[in-house]
Amino acid sequence: MELTESEIQRYSRHIILQDVGGKGQLKLKRAKVLLIGAGGLGSPAGLYLAAAGIGTIGLVDGDVVDLSNLQRQIMHSTATLGKPKVESGKKTLSAINPEITINAYHQLVDAENILPLVSQYDIVLDGSDNFTTRFLVNDACFFAKKTLISASMFRFEGQLTTIKPHAGYPCYRCLYPEPPPAGLVPNCQEAGVLGVLAGTMGILQASEAIKEILGTGETIADKLLIYDALDMKFRKVGRPKDPACPLCGSNPKIKDLSMDYTVSCTI
Amino acid sequence: MIKVRIPTPLRPLTKNQGEVDVTAGSIADLVNTLEASYPGIKARLCDDSGELRRFVNIYVNEEDIRFLKGKDTALKSGDEVSIVPAIAGG
Numbered sequence: 001m002e003l004t005e006s007e008i009q010r011y012s013r014h015i016i017l018q019d020v021g022g023k024g025q026l027k028l029k030r031a032k033v034l035l036i037g038a039g040g041l042g043s044p045a046g047l048y049l050a051a052a053g054i055g056t057i058g059l060v061d062g063d064v065v066d067l068s069n070l071q072r073q074i075m076h077s078t079a080t081l082g083k084p085k086v087e088s089g090k091k092t093l094s095a096i097n098p099e100i101t102i103n104a105y106h107q108l109v110d111a112e113n114i115l116p117l118v119s120q121y122d123i124v125l126d127g128s129d130n131f132t133t134r135f136l137v138n139d140a141c142f143f144a145k146k147t148l149i150s151a152s153m154f155r156f157e158g159q160l161t162t163i164k165p166h167a168g169y170p171c172y173r174c175l176y177p178e179p180p181p182a183g184l185v186p187n188c189q190e191a192g193v194l195g196v197l198a199g200t201m202g203i204l205q206a207s208e209a210i211k212e213i214l215g216t217g218e219t220i221a222d223k224l225l226i227y228d229a230l231d232m233k234f235r236k237v238g239r240p241k242d243p244a245c246p247l248c249g250s251n252p253k254i255k256d257l258s259m260d261y262t263v264s265c266t267i
Numbered sequence: 268m269i270k271v272r273i274p275t276p277l278r279p280l281t282k283n284q285g286e287v288d289v290t291a292g293s294i295a296d297l298v299n300t301l302e303a304s305y306p307g308i309k310a311r312l313c314d315d316s317g318e319l320r321r322f323v324n325i326y327v328n329e330e331d332i333r334f335l336k337g338k339d340t341a342l343k344s345g346d347e348v349s350i351v352p353a354i355a356g357g
Contacts, residue, residue, distance in 0.1 A: 037357045129357040154354035157275040176353040178321040191276070193356050226351060231285055237326045237349060240334050
C-alpha cells in the first residue's frame with residue numbers, strides 16, 4: 001500500500017510533521033477504526049478521523065437522525081432528518097474524504113454481534129449513550145484485545161480515557177466496577193448536554209486514536225481526564241489497574257459476554 | 268480545610284456549587300460532614316449499607332480511594348477531594 005499523488009497533497013500538512021511523515025500517514029491509511037455511536041461524540045471524531053485519512057472507518061448505530069440531535073451531532077443535518085445516522089454520517093464523511101472506506105452498520109450492538117464487528121477493526125471509539133453498551137464494549141474489546149478510546153459526557157462535563165488491558169493498563173471495570181442501577185443517573189435526554197462539549201470530547205477521542213495508530217506521544221490509559229466546560233478546567237486523576245477486577249484481574253469472573261448487560265439508566 | 272469538587276450531577280444538592288470547603292479527618296467523616304450541610308448527598312455516594320457506591324469514585328488529590336484505604340482514607344488540611352461518578356452520555 002502506498003500513498004497516491006492526491007493523498008500526498010491532501011495530507012501534506014501531516015506528512016511534514018516529524019511524528020507523522022509519509023510512514024505515519026500510511027499507518028493511518030492502513031488503520032481501521034470503529035465508532036460505536038454516530039451521535040454527539042461519533043460525529044466530531046468521525047469528521048476528523050476521515051479528514052486525517054484513516055483508511056477504514058466503521059459507523060455503528062441503530063438510530064435515525066432526529067431534530068433534537070442536530071444541536072451537537074454535526075455529522076448530520078436538517079437534510080438527513082429521519083435517515084439512519086450511519087447513512088447520514090457515511091455521506092458526510094465520504095464528502096470530506098472520498099479516498100477512504102466507510103462501513104455503515106445500522107444496528108444496535110449486542111452480545112451476539114459485537115465480537116465479530118470489533119474483530120474487524122484495530123481501534124474502537126466508544127461514543128455510546130448508555131451504560132449497557134459501555135460495559136459490553138469494554139468487555140468485547142478486552143476479549144478481542146482491541147484498544148478502546150472511551151469518552152462520555154453529562155451536561156457540562158466530559159470524561160476521557162484509553163482502555164488497553166492487553167498492554168497492561170486497566171479496563172473500564174477497573175475504573176467503574178459496576179453500572180449504576182436504574183433510577184440513579186439520568187441520561188442525556190433527561191439531563192441535557194452542552195452541544196459543543198460533544199465536539200471537545202469527540203475530538204480528544206480522535207486525537208488519542210491517531211496517536212495510538214502512529215505510536216507517538218503520551219497515552220492517557222493510566223489516567224482519567226475530566227473536563228468541566230463551565231469552570232474551564234481539565235483535570236487528570238490516576239487510574240490504576242484493579243487486581244480484583246472481575247474482567248482483567250488475576251482471578252476473573254467474567255469469561256465471555258453471556259452475562260446480563262441490561263441496565264436502565266433512566267430515572 | 269479540604270476542598271471538595273462536586274460533579275455536575277450532584278450540584279443540585281450543593282446549591283449549584285462546583286467546589287465546597289469542609290473540615291474532615293477521613294473520607295467517611297467527609298461524607299457525613301457533607302450530608303449535614305447538603306442533605307441527600309450521602310445517599311448518592313453510599314448504598315443502604317453505608318458502603319461507597321461502585322459507580323462513584325472518590326479521589327484524594329489524584330488517587331482513587333479504592334486503592335488507598337477506602338472510606339478510612341485519612342485526610343489532611345490542603346487535600347483536594349474529587350467526586351467522580353460514571354457518566355454515559357454520548
